Amino acid sequence: MATSDLRTWRIDTRDFTGRGREESRILGGECFDRLGEDAHVVGAVEATIATVRSPRGKAGIRLSIVAALEAQCQRCMQPVRLPVATEENIEFAATVDGFADDGLDQWDTLEHDGRFDVLQLVEDVLLLALPVAPKHEQCEPQGATYAGEKVLPFAALAGWKGGR
Ligand SMILES: [Zn+2]
Numbered sequence: 001m002a003t004s005d006l007r008t009w010r011i012d013t014r015d016f017t018g019r020g021r022e023e024s025r026i027l028g029g030e031c032f033d034r035l036g037e038d039a040h041v042v043g044a045v046e047a048t049i050a051t052v053r054s055p056r057g058k059a060g061i062r063l064s065i066v067a068a069l070e071a072q073c074q075r076c077m078q079p080v081r082l083p084v085a086t087e088e089n090i091e092f093a094a095t096v097d098g099f100a101d102d103g104l105d106q107w108d109t110l111e112h113d114g115r116f117d118v119l120q121l122v123e124d125v126l127l128l129a130l131p132v133a134p135k136h137e138q139c140e141p142q143g144a145t146y147a148g149e150k151v152l153p154f155a156a157l158a159g160w161k162g163g164r
Pocket residue numbers: 073074075076077078080135136138139140
């Protein structure tokens with residue numbers, strides 16, 4: 001693969017699904033410009049697309065993503081890790097008009113595309129996985145860690161009682 005292709009991941013959807021193909025990639029954070037300042041990828045994103053058949057009998061792909069994002073907690077302003085493990089199902093059709101909304105929410109219908117941008121789809125999914133206001137489930141009390149050692153929660157609580 002040429003170096004210039006590293007930030008490109010496109011498939012011909014007819015060809016890909018016609019051959020029943022499957023493809024996996026490890027994508028670095030540099031592939032996802034649209035995450036912007038709000039979040040960044042920790043390590044790399046593992047993405048797999050596999051040919052599947054939709055409940056309507058159409059050729060489609062299932063995109064599976066495993067990743068971790070890091071954003072700023074809106075409560076304590078410290079970094080918060082957001083694990084992402086998700087699947088997207090997409091079926092392809094010659095024209096999208098032919099599909100009524102029949103309640104198959106788990107499936108998006110897109111037109112067949114000779115240069116379908118998988119990377120953009122992965123980024124869309126990551127953006128959707130990002131909460132509007134990321135927060136720790138439970139924020140670490142400020143000053144609860146020192147010298148790289150973690151203070152036991154009970155000790156920290158006792159400290160608070162005495163300190164205030
Ligand atoms: Zn927090």
